[in-house]
Amino acid sequence: MNLKSTHLAIIIFVFIFGGIGLTSVTGYWQTTNTKIPAAYQDGEFAGQYDPADIRGSYTFGDISTSFEIPLKDLGQAFGVDPQRYASFECKELESIYAPLKEEGKEVGTASVRYFVALYKGLPISLSESTYLPIQAVDILKEKASLSEAEILSLEKIAVSLPDSEVLTDPSVTEGQQEQESTETISPDSHDTTSIAIKGITTFQELLDWGVKIEDIEKILNEEMPSPQKSIKDYAAEKGIEFSGLKESLQGLIN
Amino acid sequence: MSQTKIQQDSIPILKTTKSRKPKIRFYVQTFFFFLVALITLNKALSEVGLSIPYISNGSLHAICPFGGVASLYKFATVGTFVQKIHESSFVLMVIAFLLAILFGPVICSWVCPFGTFQEWLSRIGRKLFGKRFNHLIPAKVDSILRYLRYVVLFLVLYLTFTSTKLIFQDVDPYYALFQFWSDEVAVSAFIILGVTILMSLVIDRPWCKYACPYGAVLGIFNLFRIFKIRRATSSCTDCKLCDRSCPMNITVSSRKAVLNHQCISCLSCTSENSCPMSDTVEFSTKGGK
Numbered sequence: 001m002n003l004k005s006t007h008l009a010i011i012i013f014v015f016i017f018g019g020i021g022l023t024s025v026t027g028y029w030q031t032t033n034t035k036i037p038a039a040y041q042d043g044e045f046a047g048q049y050d051p052a053d054i055r056g057s058y059t060f061g062d063i064s065t066s067f068e069i070p071l072k073d074l075g076q077a078f079g080v081d082p083q084r085y086a087s088f089e090c091k092e093l094e095s096i097y098a099p100l101k102e103e104g105k106e107v108g109t110a111s112v113r114y115f116v117a118l119y120k121g122l123p124i125s126l127s128e129s130t131y132l133p134i135q136a137v138d139i140l141k142e143k144a145s146l147s148e149a150e151i152l153s154l155e156k157i158a159v160s161l162p163d164s165e166v167l168t169d170p171s172v173t174e175g176q177q178e179q180e181s182t183e184t185i186s187p188d189s190h191d192t193t194s195i196a197i198k199g200i201t202t203f204q205e206l207l208d209w210g211v212k213i214e215d216i217e218k219i220l221n222e223e224m225p226s227p228q229k230s231i232k233d234y235a236a237e238k239g240i241e242f243s244g245l246k247e248s249l250q251g252l253i254n
Numbered sequence: 255m256s257q258t259k260i261q262q263d264s265i266p267i268l269k270t271t272k273s274r275k276p277k278i279r280f281y282v283q284t285f286f287f288f289l290v291a292l293i294t295l296n297k298a299l300s301e302v303g304l305s306i307p308y309i310s311n312g313s314l315h316a317i318c319p320f321g322g323v324a325s326l327y328k329f330a331t332v333g334t335f336v337q338k339i340h341e342s343s344f345v346l347m348v349i350a351f352l353l354a355i356l357f358g359p360v361i362c363s364w365v366c367p368f369g370t371f372q373e374w375l376s377r378i379g380r381k382l383f384g385k386r387f388n389h390l391i392p393a394k395v396d397s398i399l400r401y402l403r404y405v406v407l408f409l410v411l412y413l414t415f416t417s418t419k420l421i422f423q424d425v426d427p428y429y430a431l432f433q434f435w436s437d438e439v440a441v442s443a444f445i446i447l448g449v450t451i452l453m454s455l456v457i458d459r460p461w462c463k464y465a466c467p468y469g470a471v472l473g474i475f476n477l478f479r480i481f482k483i484r485r486a487t488s489s490c491t492d493c494k495l496c497d498r499s500c501p502m503n504i505t506v507s508s509r510k511a512v513l514n515h516q517c518i519s520c521l522s523c524t525s526e527n528s529c530p531m532s533d534t535v536e537f538s539t540k541g542g543k
Contacts, residue, residue: 001537002536002537003481003537004526004537005278005521005526005527006278006281008277008357008360008364008537009279009281009355009364011353011357012353013282014348014366015349016349019346019348020345020346023341028340028345029312029341029345030341031311031312031316031317031340032313032316038333038361041333052538053334055338056337080285156269212513251476
């Protein structure tokens with residue numbers, strides 16, 4: 001049997017578009033992700049969703065639904081604008097944390113996978129270049145059941161959010177870190193007055209910057225909330241104007 | 255009398271002229287090139303809330319059959335695909351394999367937009383270098399380099415299997431060409447695209463010949479494809495036009511059937527296209543008429 005170009009062209013069209021049509025009818029043809037991660041196939045965790053299958057296109061909302069992690073924890077852990085908690089896609093982290101990438105420290109989808117796995121007590125392996133924001137580490141310390149060794153290794157991979165760009169480099173000793181936490185504030189300046197409270201700034205960051213808990217409580221007129229809470233969230237909860245509270249707390253830093 | 259007529263009918267006829275009309279393969283290639291371009295454009299538009307009607311807005315990865323190949327290991331072991339790959343890549347992979355079992359790597363020669371892009375560039379190269387075009391690399395070096403794509407294939411599969419990431423994206427010139435506006439394209443992919451563009455001016459389909467891992471996979475099917483390029487030695491005049499027309503530099507004139515792993519089933523060498531003798535170089539099944 002001989003085949004000419006015209007016949008071959010027709011056959012190619014029939015195979016390609018016929019195949020696509022057939023699989024579309026059966027529902028198998030998918031060009032986008034279903035946003036549902038794969039489950040562990042076997043072992044102790046069989047049937048549970050596997051954080052390793054979280055993709056860059058998953059939103060924090062998708063992850064919160066699949067893994068039953070509060071959206072707020074995910075959002076605060078990665079320093080996301082509270083108004084975008086649900087719609088924030090993991091792959092967007094790469095642009096937020098781009099300055100760290102130049103130093104070989106990556107906060108991206110792999111960090112979310114690692115955070116989710118530790119939060120839920122699920123197994124996962126960590127790549128050498130993957131880091132977690134310090135807020136994520138704090139949330140894990142508070143909410144996940146971690147061993148001492150796990151806490152120690154988490155502290156080694158903790159990095160600060162880019163708005164302050166103070167990295168907790170494991171090679172820096174604790175003493176140096178304490179000194180630097182009040183001195184090295186941003187890459188452009190060594191002046192402590194350049195620390196600026198923003199919407200995503202947490203109470204923990206105030207403490208890290210050397211503000212005493214008693215002074216914060218004096219301004220709040222009550223006990224300080226969870227250190228992981230952002231100042232803006234606290235203000236919203238209490239019905240206080242954020243700008244006023246920010247100004248008072250900024251005074252403590254300055 | 256009737257016996258004489260039968261004998262005359264079976265004698266191959268020397269065709270004096272070849273049609274100057276663009277061949278049907280050109281139209282098919284152009285169609286798929288612009289279809290893929292529209293899909294990638296639509297994907298970009300969909301991210302800002304716009305869309306082109308009746309065109310898919312899947313990603314470039316979603317419509318690339320090689321994604322299916324790269325996902326095979328993960329699919330077999332975990333039941334999912336590597337990042338950015340979806341069911342559509344798997345469907346296209348199966349379609350491409352079925353076509354390859356029957357006809358060889360027709361996806362490369364009739365469908366792949368990056369192959370088309372290289373062919374378009376080669377038209378400039380032919381004008382620049384004339385008969386030297388596609389023959390500038392010493393045969394010995396060329397014959398060794400032809401196996402490089404299997405090394406690329408092995409590396410891509412190994413790194414994808416171990417990382418479960420689409421490693422190939424960072425060196426994929428096809429991705430760089432169709433996503434040049436995206437910040438997801440690595441510098442390495444742009445460099446390889448640049449090198450491929452320059453090489454396409456002196457060689458036909460340099461990426462396909464030396465580096466394409468998907469071409470390497472589909473090339474294996476040439477060993478057992480059902481339809482092959484077959485040459486009738488009885489009517490062949492040994493003019494070597496079939497050799498000269500082959501973009502992959504295969505010596506068709508010395509074989510009864512082309513089993514070469516580099517053949518892309520473009521049909522350029524056949525009696526329909528280059529061979530001046532009718533029914534002499536055909537794309538056929540064994541003993542096929």
